Amino acid sequence: MRIDKYLANMNVGSRKDVHKLIKQGIVTINGEIVKTPKQKVADTDEVMVGEDVVTYQKYHYFLLNKPKGVLSATEDRSQRTVISLLRPEDRYQNLAPVGRLDKDTTGLLLLTNNGQLNHELLAPNKHVDKVYQAKIAGVADEETIRIFAQGMTLGDGTQLKPAKLKVLSQDKVNDSSEIEIKIQEGKYHQIKRMFGACGMKVVELHRISMGNLILGNLPLGEYRELSGEEIKTIK
Numbered sequence: 001m002r003i004d005k006y007l008a009n010m011n012v013g014s015r016k017d018v019h020k021l022i023k024q025g026i027v028t029i030n031g032e033i034v035k036t037p038k039q040k041v042a043d044t045d046e047v048m049v050g051e052d053v054v055t056y057q058k059y060h061y062f063l064l065n066k067p068k069g070v071l072s073a074t075e076d077r078s079q080r081t082v083i084s085l086l087r088p089e090d091r092y093q094n095l096a097p098v099g100r101l102d103k104d105t106t107g108l109l110l111l112t113n114n115g116q117l118n119h120e121l122l123a124p125n126k127h128v129d130k131v132y133q134a135k136i137a138g139v140a141d142e143e144t145i146r147i148f149a150q151g152m153t154l155g156d157g158t159q160l161k162p163a164k165l166k167v168l169s170q171d172k173v174n175d176s177s178e179i180e181i182k183i184q185e186g187k188y189h190q191i192k193r194m195f196g197a198c199g200m201k202v203v204e205l206h207r208i209s210m211g212n213l214i215l216g217n218l219p220l221g222e223y224r225e226l227s228g229e230e231i232k233t234i235k
C-alpha cells in the first residue's frame with residue numbers, strides 16, 4: 001500500500017495533509033525518511049510521523065450508547081447521525097452502524113468499517129439475540145408473554161420468530177409496564193409493532209445487549225472500542 005493511503009486510512013489526516021507531512025520530512029518507514037507519497041509500505045514496517053508510531057489497523061469496532069434524536073445512518077441531509085457522536089479522529093472511512101435503532105430508541109449500537117462482518121451479523125440466518133428494556137403504555141401480562149413466545153404475525157403479514165418477554169413491573173392503576181424482551185430479528189419498528197398488535201404502545205425503548213456484547217454502564221452518547229475478546233465473540 002502507498003504510504004499516503006496508509007496514513008490517510010489511519011486518520012493521520014487527509015491525503016493533502018499527509019502529502020504536507022511527507023514534504024516536511026517527518027514521515028519515516030523503518031527509520032528512513034519517506035521522500036514520496038508513492039512509496040510502498042508493508043504490514044511489518046514501522047511507520048512514524050514525528051515521534052508517533054502509526055500502527056495499521058484495518059478494521060475498527062465501536063460500541064455506542066445511542067442517545068435519542070440521532071439517526072442510525074452514516075449521513076443525512078438535515079439530521080444528525082450517530083457518526084457525528086464520534087471524535088473526528090475516529091470517523092474512519094466506511095464506518096457504519098450494524099443495523100438500526102429508531103431515532104427515539106436508545107442503547108447499544110455497534111459501528112464498524114468491516115463491511116463483510118456488518119453484512120454477516122445482519123443475515124437472517126445469523127440469529128443474534130438482541131435484548132431491549134422498554135416502558136410500555138398498557139399492562140403486559142402472561143397473555144402477552146404467550147403471544148410473543150408463539151411467534152406472531154403482524155398486520156401486514158410479517159411472520160416473526162418467537163420472542164422472549166419478561167414483565168419487570170406492572171402498574172394497573174396507571175396502565176403501564178416495564179419489560180425486557182429478547183428478539184433475534186431486526187425488522188422495521190419490530191418491537192413497537194409487536195406491542196402495537198397487542199393494543200399497547202412503546203413509550204421508551206433501550207437496547208442493552210446484542211449477542212455477547214453488553215452495554216453495561218457506558219453513559220448515553222458515549223462510545224468505546226471493542227476489546228479483542230469482544231471482537232472474537234462477534235465473528
Ligand code: URA
Nearest residue numbers: 102105189190191192
Ligand atoms: N424495535 C423497534 O421498534 N425499534 C427499534 O429501534 C428497535 C427494535
